[in-house]
Amino acid sequence: MQKWEQIQGVYIHTPFCLQKCLYCDFASYAGADTETMEKYVDAVCSEIMMRSNEVTIADQATLYFGGGTPSLLSEKLLAKLVEALQKNGCWLQPAEATIEVNPGTADLDKLRFFKDLGFDRISFGVQSLNDAELRAVGRIHTANEALDAITMAEKAGFTRVSADLIYGLPEQSLQTLKTSLQNLTAAGLQHLSVYGLTIEKNTPLAGMLDKGKVELPDEDCQLAMYELVQEYLEAQGLHRYEISNYAVSGQESRHNLVYWHYLPYLSFGSSACSFNGSQRFTATDSVTDYIESIQSGKSCGGFEDLTKEMQLSEYLFMGLRTTVGIDLIETEQRFGCDVMLEFGVELEKFIRGNLVFCDIEHRRMRLTEQGMRFSNEIFEIFVK
Ligand code: SF4
DSSP: OOGGGSEEEEEEEEOEESSOOTTOOSSOEEOOOHHHHHHHHHHHHHHHHHHGGGSOEEEEEEEEEEESOGGGSOHHHHHHHHHHHHHTTSOSSOSOEEEEEOGGGOOHHHHHHHHHHTOOEEEEEEEOSOHHHHHHTTOSSOHHHHHHHHHHHHHTTOSOEEEEEEESOTTOOHHHHHHHHHHHHHTTOOEEEEEEOOOOTTSHHHHHHHTTSOOOOOHHHHHHHHHHHHHHHHHTTOEEEETTEEESTTOSOHHHHHHHTTOOEEEESTTOEEEOSSEEEEEOSOHHHHHHHHHTTOOSEEEEEOOHHHHHHHHHHHHTTBSSOEEHHHHHHHHOOOHHHHHHHHHHHHHHTTSEEEETTTTEEEEOHHHHHTHHHHHGGGOO
């Protein structure tokens, strides 16, 4: 069986947070009580039981608990989820099992518990190591708490620890960004996901910007920040392996590579999205609707059939997010498409402009470093 015919990654969504960050438009909610969390976890366990036997799951499928804030769930609820995954063949010998942790919810006992449960990788939502920046976007933790959480994770026995960082934050300067990067690499992190702040409509931050209550770094400064991230992390031995992701070799997130390689994955929980190679299933983002539909045995979401053209274009722009790019032979095997024949005319100007590199000898295509900055413009050619 080809790897694109069986589930390579399993995701569990936790839609709860202690407090909503001002920039966040994810499907996550603050203020849920214990009863709601219990009902939600029961529903996810039932969904695991109902849907896992419809697919073939690879022995070493990766596991990822994301959110929201999975670390907000009690030990009892997390153990219940892990048990349901194990009993239903979704957690065999995972190649990697990651849990996202908000540093404001971490303590040593909890982190040790995650390790005992079988997680071998932690992804901390740090975002910044500057208190003024953290406050400006409503994060629940301080810079020191984030650094303490990283130290505690090591004490708890985690050797694979990642952090998310944002550039372009209110109050942020090139220097404070550099300090955050320095402190994170000095703390021994071998994986970082670094995103530019995007202002999503209808978030409190968008409203504050409209009213002139906050200011963002100007465009030149944001470009300098983008360049600083790459230069600094490369110099520290964290190579860029995807548009927003950097790692010491061997520390790349295998779970995220499942998405970028356009391989099938199975997800459980509200708003979670699954992909079986030709269809996408998206669950409702309402926690109440999700619980009710599972309790009454109904489907908690809808399927979208992806045409061959849609699959090909998604495969191309997901694969080209990685610095190794795509294998043109595999593309032909999987989709029956010769990329250069199909898109050669449109690609030509990007190849001439040194934004796309086509390695004819090794039959690979990738974006150049310059091309990564203009990825959205390049990806448009694949959407027919
Ligand atoms: S912790 Fe993450 S998911 Fe929760 S509100 Fe903040 S950014 Fe959103």
